[in-house]
Amino acid sequence: MSKKPFYITTPIYYPSGDPHIGHCYTTVACDSIARYKRMQGYDVMFLTGTDEHGLKIEQKAAEKGVTPKEYVDVIVDKFQKLWKYMNISYDRYIRTTDDYHVEAVQNIFKALYDKGYIYKGEYSGKYCTPCESFWTESQLDENGCCPECHRPVKFAKEEAYFFKMAPFADRIEKLLLETDYLRPKTRATELVNNFIKPGLEDLCVSRTSFTWGVPVSFDEKHVVYVWIDALSNYITALGYENSAHSDYDKYWPADVHMVAKDIMRFHAIIWPAMLMALDLPLPKHLAVHGWITMNGEKMSKSLGNVVDPFVLGERYGQDAIRYHILREMALGADSLFSNEIMINRINSDLANGFGNLVSRTVAMVDKYFGGTLPTERKSAPLDDEFRSVVTGLLPEVDKYIDETKIKQALEEIFKVVDRANKYIDETEPWKLGKDDAQKPRLASVLYNLLETIRITSALLAPFMPTTMPEVWKQIGASEEDVKYDNLGKFDVLPANVTVHKGEILFPRIDVDKEIDELNDILRKNMEAAQAKLSAEEKGEEAAAPIELAPEITIDDFAKVEIRVAKVVACEKVKKSDKLLCLQLDDGMGGRQVVSGIAQYYTPEDLIGKKLQLIANLKPVKLRGVDSNGMICAADTPDGVKVIFVDDSIPVGSKIR
Numbered sequence: 001m002s003k004k005p006f007y008i009t010t011p012i013y014y015p016s017g018d019p020h021i022g023h024c025y026t027t028v029a030c031d032s033i034a035r036y037k038r039m040q041g042y043d044v045m046f047l048t049g050t051d052e053h054g055l056k057i058e059q060k061a062a063e064k065g066v067t068p069k070e071y072v073d074v075i076v077d078k079f080q081k082l083w084k085y086m087n088i089s090y091d092r093y094i095r096t097t098d099d100y101h102v103e104a105v106q107n108i109f110k111a112l113y114d115k116g117y118i119y120k121g122e123y124s125g126k127y128c129t130p131c132e133s134f135w136t137e138s139q140l141d142e143n144g145c146c147p148e149c150h151r152p153v154k155f156a157k158e159e160a161y162f163f164k165m166a167p168f169a170d171r172i173e174k175l176l177l178e179t180d181y182l183r184p185k186t187r188a189t190e191l192v193n194n195f196i197k198p199g200l201e202d203l204c205v206s207r208t209s210f211t212w213g214v215p216v217s218f219d220e221k222h223v224v225y226v227w228i229d230a231l232s233n234y235i236t237a238l239g240y241e242n243s244a245h246s247d248y249d250k251y252w253p254a255d256v257h258m259v260a261k262d263i264m265r266f267h268a269i270i271w272p273a274m275l276m277a278l279d280l281p282l283p284k285h286l287a288v289h290g291w292i293t294m295n296g297e298k299m300s301k302s303l304g305n306v307v308d309p310f311v312l313g314e315r316y317g318q319d320a321i322r323y324h325i326l327r328e329m330a331l332g333a334d335s336l337f338s339n340e341i342m343i344n345r346i347n348s349d350l351a352n353g354f355g356n357l358v359s360r361t362v363a364m365v366d367k368y369f370g371g372t373l374p375t376e377r378k379s380a381p382l383d384d385e386f387r388s389v390v391t392g393l394l395p396e397v398d399k400y401i402d403e404t405k406i407k408q409a410l411e412e413i414f415k416v417v418d419r420a421n422k423y424i425d426e427t428e429p430w431k432l433g434k435d436d437a438q439k440p441r442l443a444s445v446l447y448n449l450l451e452t453i454r455i456t457s458a459l460l461a462p463f464m465p466t467t468m469p470e471v472w473k474q475i476g477a478s479e480e481d482v483k484y485d486n487l488g489k490f491d492v493l494p495a496n497v498t499v500h501k502g503e504i505l506f507p508r509i510d511v512d513k514e515i516d517e518l519n520d521i522l523r524k525n526m527e528a529a530q531a532k533l534s535a536e537e538k539g540e541e542a543a544a545p546i547e548l549a550p551e552i553t554i555d556d557f558a559k560v561e562i563r564v565a566k567v568v569a570c571e572k573v574k575k576s577d578k579l580l581c582l583q584l585d586d587g588m589g590g591r592q593v594v595s596g597i598a599q600y601y602t603p604e605d606l607i608g609k610k611l612q613l614i615a616n617l618k619p620v621k622l623r624g625v626d627s628n629g630m631i632c633a634a635d636t637p638d639g640v641k642v643i644f645v646d647d648s649i650p651v652g653s654k655i656r
């Protein structure tokens with residue numbers, strides 16, 4: 001039997017600046033749903049991409065002295081690297097600069113023109129010359145000036161093409177108010193009252209004031225205005241009006257478009273109108289979420305308050321970051337980003353809740369049964385209630401995923417995790433373990449716990465895809481055991497299952513220490529981002545401000561032991577993109593140091609080289625690996641550079 005198709009999309013992102021945690025939300029959310037649907041047996045198409053045309057990109061590229069394509073290529077690469085790093089399993093990536101998309105947009109524009117829905121007219125309004133942008137009265141700032149650069153605007157006219165919206169108003173109103181298209185539905189009335197009831201205005205769909213866009217095929221001084229270009233991506237990526245792909249019939253209409261609230265109107269009104277004009281079926285659902293905010297504002301590059309996902313991922317692991325952002329954001333509402341909330345969430349749910357359940361259970365099977373459960377069992381009345389709670393989880397999670405309510409899906413799973421930890425307290429396995437006669441009872445308790453871990457970890461895998469396979473190894477679950485069809489029932493693991501003690505899944509974080517350190521790192525990153533932004537605004541190359549630490553005395557300096565050491569061996573730290581583990585000959589018997597330079601050096605670059613070692617630094621564990629000291633390196637505009645030492649200087653020499 002062929003699998004049922006399921007099509008889910010993120011917005012296509014503007015590659016006008018580096019991606020940040022704010023961009024991650026939609027992508028991680030769609031990825032989790034895509035993975036869940038694949039687990040359920042659907043034939044999933046998960047689309048993401050980049051929206052690469054428009055005046056802003058043209059201007060930024062000009063400031064840098066590169067072509068718009070050269071400019072976007074660099075940033076698109078960063079987006080793709082971030083998605084790889086965050087384990088995003090997209091099936092297709094569309095760039096609006098791809099030839100097939102450009103051709104298809106031209107065809108779509110022409111078709112709308114031929115049908116009489118697009119006509120040539122005149123765009124008039126308040127125009128900001130430096131920004132080359134038209135604004136409506138309501139968009140102007142409090143002084144009646146340009147909302148972007150706050151300079152005076154003047155009345156101007158420009159020839160432009162328009163898309164007729166009025167013919168679709170009634171159908172769109174019904175779509176919003178009477179169907180389950182918009183999620184959450186509470187936003188439908190606001191849209192209808194603000195945009196449809198006052199009369200839908202025709203949409204200006206071409207520009208002549210810039211050239212970085214899709215040319216209108218029959219009037220080449222016009223380029224297609226960016227929303228027509230951008231929204232079409234959802235169908236051109238499937239092969240609509242082009243021959244690069246051929247799955248339009250299979251996947252359209254989309255099951256879920258997910259977007260944030262600032263672009264809801266385009267997806268709730270303009271996109272359905274375009275599809276209606278083209279006589280195409282409408283997508284089934286539009287799921288709208290809020291913003292990740294910081295200090296009360298949307299996290300955004302132009303506000304300079306962005307958080308770098310690589311910094312967080314490196315400290316806590318990608319899965320913990322994925323979990324945190326998904327768990328905090330309710331459909332439709334904003335969610336606050338704060339280090340405190342993130343760390344407490346990781347500690348309470350992942351380290352103490354789930355991680356502890358796994359490690360305690362596996363440790364007990366190991367301690368009381370040498371790792372393999374005996375088959376003799378004794379159940380108790382309490383078990384039935386517990387087992388029914390666990391086996392009842394699957395339909396609940398299915399339901400929330402179908403409603404694109406990820407936060408609630410995770411809440412349900414964690415209710416069961418908490419219930420399992422309570423079951424340990426109720427059954428007191430450590431007491432049962434002391435009495436041989438109670439061993440069959442103990443085996444039942446531990447088996448029930450292993451089954452609970454099997455089910456919850458399989459349901460968590462779409463959200464935290466890196467860690468869960470490690471859990472399956474620890475509890476002795478096979479690939480078959482964690483398949484969807486096995487998640488609504490118990491007695492799937494072999495009765496005599498063997499567990500394998502493994503690494504701690506989510507190490508507990510020392511809240512006070514970590515918050516200070518992290519706030520400091522994030523503050524510095526944001527200051528650098530803001531400095532870069534204001535330098536960019538002034539058209540300068542960004543120079544990092546040099547900020548000296550408070551003055552110290554020579555005695556303070558003497559406390560730091562800097563010694564020459566030689567790299568004798570080096571390898572990458574497992575599950576980390578940034579860390580290298582170096583074995584050093586320090587003239588004192590040797591030592592191991594972990595350093596965050598894997599993006600800049602391969603092990604081969606370092607082996608045999610001499611460098612400077614801070615030799616009396618308190619040892620720490622990085623990603624679970626002991627680090628005994630630190631090597632000296634410089635931060636440069638081209639990345640981190642290790643300070644190598646002349647080979648003639650013996651290892652162990654003191655540097656002063």
Ligand code: MSP
Pocket residue numbers: 010011012013014015021022023025026051230231233259260261262263290291292293298299300
């Ligand atoms: N290019 C358009 C989308 C076209 S879709 C046919 C665009 N791009 S964007 O890069 O500016 O934003 C893409 C998505 O990321 C939007 O849904 C936007 O709201 C979302 N986010 C950007 N910053 C965000 C947060 N701080 N929090 C949550 N989502 C955020 O709009």
